[in-house]
Amino acid sequence: MGVDIRVEDLNAWYGPVHTIKDVSLHIPANHATALIGPSGCGKSTFVRCLNRMHETNPSARAEGTVRMGDLDIYKDATPVEIRRRVGMVFQRPNPFPTMSIYDNVASGLKLNGFRKKRVLDEVVERSLRQAALWDEVKDDLKKKSGASISGGQQQRLCIARALAVDPEVLLMDEPASALDPVSTAKIEDLIFKLKSQYTIVIVTHNMQQAARVAENTGFFLMGKLVEFAPTTKIFTNPSDKRTEDYITGRFG
């Protein structure tokens, strides 16, 4: 099941450049939350602070508190533990290209020491079903590599790989922006189904997409969270003039 994410006074830097500025927000469990805003406003940096990936960049640093359920992810856990609990999917699908479809999904479990074939088989099937990919690949699990399927299928494979380790949170940074409309619709359907079981945070440039999948939406501008509210409010009656200007296309 998903957990609530509570962010308090988060700041992040690349070297001297201050890219996330005093961001606080509450992302509710088992819902989808969209993050929108113009290019360079800090959306990717923000989500990378939620799984401690930001700090893997040697010049980068983050300060503030991020709680996932009872866990203070910067105090109570190692980055490795966090990344087990928080799955991430990126703009460009990044399956392990030489591994089979099966091994792509099983890789995280194998790293965690699971060896029993029956358990692995079960998890691979469950994860591929959850990612709405099972029917398309079930006869090729060990025959085809992660790179030999379509881009949309690769992205669903990456989602299956993320789900296989049973995370609580799923971060998606523009997961459909490299995909055609049919594959995009599949990813959106998937988010809609998965959000009852996981806490989903999705960065998107597509406002219709935010409106279709997310209960809440945050608008970022120049490293600040300008407004965070129910998606319908953001798109119909925003409180802040800057949000209104953005969603009506006056800038960005």
Ligand SMILES: Nc1ncnc2c1ncn2[C@@H]1O[C@H](COP(=O)(O)OP(=O)(O)OP(=O)(O)O)[C@@H](O)[C@H]1O
């Ligand atoms: N690896 C990096 N090193 C230095 N600065 C970076 C790095 N990555 C991002 N930045 C800077 O941090 C700021 C926020 O970038 P970020 O990638 O988080 O924005 P974004 O909202 O995700 O943009 P986009 O919509 O284009 O993906 C930008 O000013 C960017 O130039």
Ligand SMILES: [Mg+2]
């Ligand atoms: Mg980005």
